[in-house]
Amino acid sequence: MPLLEIKNLAKGYPAPGAEGGLHKVVDIGEFALAAGEQVALRGESGSGKTTFLNLVAGILAPDAGEITLNGVNIAARGEAARDRVRAETVGYIFQTFNLLQGHTALENVELGMAFGRGVDRARAESLLRRVGLGEKLEHFPRQLSTGQQQRVAVARALANRPKLVLADEPTGNLDARNAKEALALIREVCREEGAALLLVSHDEGVLSQFESVKDFAELNRAVTSAPLKLQAPTSKLQ
Amino acid sequence: MLELGGSLAVMILNLIHRSLRQHALSTLVTAGGIALAAGLLLTVWVVKTQAQAVFASTNSGFDAVLGARGSKLQLVLNSIFHLESSPGNIKAEDLEMLRRNPMLGGAIKAAIPIAVGDSYRGWRIVGTTEQLFGEIEYAPGKKYAFKGKGRNFKIGEDEAVAGSYAAQKLGWRVGSKFHPEHGVSGGQHDHDEEFTVVGILEPTNTPVDRVIWIPLEGLQTMSGHNPMAATEISAVLIQLKAPTAGLMMSNMLNASGGKLTFAYPIGSIVAELFNKISWVDKVLALVAWLVALVAAGSVLVGIYNSMSARARDIAILRALGAHRRTVFGAVVGEAAAIGLLGAAAGLAVFAVLAGIVAGIVRAQTGVALDPWQWNPVFAWAPALLVGLAVLGGFAPAVKAYRVPVAETIAPLS
Numbered sequence: 001m002p003l004l005e006i007k008n009l010a011k012g013y014p015a016p017g018a019e020g021g022l023h024k025v026v027d028i029g030e031f032a033l034a035a036g037e038q039v040a041l042r043g044e045s046g047s048g049k050t051t052f053l054n055l056v057a058g059i060l061a062p063d064a065g066e067i068t069l070n071g072v073n074i075a076a077r078g079e080a081a082r083d084r085v086r087a088e089t090v091g092y093i094f095q096t097f098n099l100l101q102g103h104t105a106l107e108n109v110e111l112g113m114a115f116g117r118g119v120d121r122a123r124a125e126s127l128l129r130r131v132g133l134g135e136k137l138e139h140f141p142r143q144l145s146t147g148q149q150q151r152v153a154v155a156r157a158l159a160n161r162p163k164l165v166l167a168d169e170p171t172g173n174l175d176a177r178n179a180k181e182a183l184a185l186i187r188e189v190c191r192e193e194g195a196a197l198l199l200v201s202h203d204e205g206v207l208s209q210f211e212s213v214k215d216f217a218e219l220n221r222a223v224t225s226a227p228l229k230l231q232a233p234t235s236k237l238q
Numbered sequence: 239m240l241e242l243g244g245s246l247a248v249m250i251l252n253l254i255h256r257s258l259r260q261h262a263l264s265t266l267v268t269a270g271g272i273a274l275a276a277g278l279l280l281t282v283w284v285v286k287t288q289a290q291a292v293f294a295s296t297n298s299g300f301d302a303v304l305g306a307r308g309s310k311l312q313l314v315l316n317s318i319f320h321l322e323s324s325p326g327n328i329k330a331e332d333l334e335m336l337r338r339n340p341m342l343g344g345a346i347k348a349a350i351p352i353a354v355g356d357s358y359r360g361w362r363i364v365g366t367t368e369q370l371f372g373e374i375e376y377a378p379g380k381k382y383a384f385k386g387k388g389r390n391f392k393i394g395e396d397e398a399v400a401g402s403y404a405a406q407k408l409g410w411r412v413g414s415k416f417h418p419e420h421g422v423s424g425g426q427h428d429h430d431e432e433f434t435v436v437g438i439l440e441p442t443n444t445p446v447d448r449v450i451w452i453p454l455e456g457l458q459t460m461s462g463h464n465p466m467a468a469t470e471i472s473a474v475l476i477q478l479k480a481p482t483a484g485l486m487m488s489n490m491l492n493a494s495g496g497k498l499t500f501a502y503p504i505g506s507i508v509a510e511l512f513n514k515i516s517w518v519d520k521v522l523a524l525v526a527w528l529v530a531l532v533a534a535g536s537v538l539v540g541i542y543n544s545m546s547a548r549a550r551d552i553a554i555l556r557a558l559g560a561h562r563r564t565v566f567g568a569v570v571g572e573a574a575a576i577g578l579l580g581a582a583a584g585l586a587v588f589a590v591l592a593g594i595v596a597g598i599v600r601a602q603t604g605v606a607l608d609p610w611q612w613n614p615v616f617a618w619a620p621a622l623l624v625g626l627a628v629l630g631g632f633a634p635a636v637k638a639y640r641v642p643v644a645e646t647i648a649p650l651s
Contacts, residue, residue, distance in 0.1 A: 050644075051644070054643075054644045057557070059556070059557060059643050059644050059647075060644050079561075079562070080561050080562075080563075083556070083559050083560070083561045083562075084559065084561075086557075086558075086559045087558065087559020087560075088559070092557055092558075094557075094647065098550075098553075098554045098557070098647060099554075100551055100554060100555075101551075102256045102257070102259075102260050102551075103256060107252070110249065111249065111555070111558055112558055114246050114249035114558070114560075115246065115555075115558055115559035115560045115561075115564070116559055118246070119248070119249060156558075160559075
């Protein structure tokens with residue numbers, strides 16, 4: 001049984017003039033990811049990649065379909081249950097890192113554990129050492145370089161021993177050298193931790209590093225060629 | 239080792255702590271407002287309840303006061319609290335009449351005459367008998383005691399006993415000498431007689447501490463006093479054998495057409511005073527509550543205004559798996575923390591304010607208040623203020639609860 005299995009997943013946002021008043025962003029018939037597998041999704045900006053990852057993470061609720069993650073169909077669960085699944089099963093690496101500026105590197109990693117299995121300082125320190133920040137545990141994000149901030153984000157994503165790591169343009173804010181290093185690090189650490197990796201990017205340099213690359217436009221049947229102007233989400237809670 | 243149990247709570251406390259530090263100025267101003275409200279509220283409440291209780295129970299060991307026809311409150315204030323002017327004098331025969339009355343005399347345990355009218359540098363001089371310091375208990379089981387080698391004055395001698403507070407303020411010791419001044423507030427002229435301080439009383443925390451005591455005859459026959467009034471006294475302090483006698487005496491002596499006033503019971507008469515001035519503490523309490531409401535409003539505005547800047551942090555926490563109710567709780571917790579900080583600082587404000595008020599009350603009346611004596615307001619006022627702060631935190635907490643995670647956290651791709 002795959003770690004992640006998606007069936008007939010659909011998500012849209014209200015948009016004036018759209019069919020049924022809803023602009024469909026994600027419409028995926030089938031998608032699966034095995035445990036420990038590393039897959040990259042190629043897609044242009046505005047193609048719905050981030051919405052797709054947010055659906056897989058349980059941040060957004062789909063309008064239809066199934067998202068079975070680690071044996072649980074999170075699409076059928078309420079928001080609190082999805083939060084719990086996300087905290088315990090998913091690690092998320094963002095393009096903009098999304099570190100809490102008022103917290104040290106160590107505390108940021110510990111935050112990645114707080115809502116799931118609980119804080120384990122030794123592991124947080126060990127992960128930061130693993131990503132080369134053993135000397136920067138007490139540094140605040142503003143005291144770190146962009147590359148170092150991304151390393152903290154990687155350590156945080158892995159902190160809670162997730163089964164699945166989602167990476168949304170994780171090297172988009174890095175220069176070429178740092179991007180290559182960061183990508184190698186993400187893949188390496190995921191492998192070491194036994195976590196599957198689902199990465200989305202439009203950068204061919206990044207995609208070329210993966211053995212398994214899928215075209216998101218082929219996967220997603222929704223028409224999303226133009227950048228989307230969001231209105232309020234549909235009736236379902238995020 | 240995993241810290242499964244309290245790690246989330248610790249992390250949320252850490253988040254609250256960081257947020258308070260990050261918004262230090264707003265935190266301090268808001269907590270300061272709550273501290274001011276807490277301090278005012280505690281002071282008003284404690285001083286009100288304690289002053290009422292202490293004043294109502296301050297009777298210097300007497301059950302009643304007999305004096306000239308007039309206001310009972312004025313009589314009590316003048317003869318027990320040594321405030322206000324005397325309502326007038328009564329004749330020594332009136333006291334004798336009382337003692338000889340077969341119905342009334344038997345009910346009296348002790349009757350101590352006092353005469354007022356002189357002072358020294360603003361401190362009242364009261365003439366009385368040596369019996370006051372020899373036999374009377376000013377509180378149950380407590381008799382007057384003299385400091386060091388001091389002793390009671392002797393009748394017929396120009397000797398004085400000073401209350402502890404007056405002696406301290408005048409810098410007196412045994413052997414100090416003084417010329418009484420005419421009038422209760424002094425300043426008219428000095429009498430020729432020179433009195434010697436022979437005893438200084440140990441503190442009693444009663445109005446007695448503010449008085450200079452001399453023999454009754456010494457005051458009555460002081461040079462410059464009207465010789466016709468040499469046998470007059472200002473009041474008689476009375477101890478009864480049984481409280482029931484007080485009502486009987488009150489009915490008889492206060493009957494219309496009489497020339498005397500029998501003030502009994504002292505506690506009830508003092509309580510009248512507090513009823514008359516109850517509007518003062520109501521106004522002060524209202525001010526304190528208004529300050530509390532403004533402080534709670536500033537909690538609301540302070541946190542609410544910072545929510546836009548914090549939306550990203552909240553979205554990150556939510557993306558890491560924090561429930562909506564967790565971020566809601568964190569914001570309410572932050573408001574509660576501000577409330578707690580304010581309430582704690584409010585105790586310091588109270589310590590200062592109540593100390594000042596207690597000092598003024600002591601200086602003006604001799605009555606010692608103990609602001610730190612347990613009062614239920616110490617529990618409910620801080621709790622109520624923290625509750626108000628928590629209420630103030632609800633609106634921003636709802637805003638945090640509604641932060642749209644996906645839109646806030648990441649650009650679309």
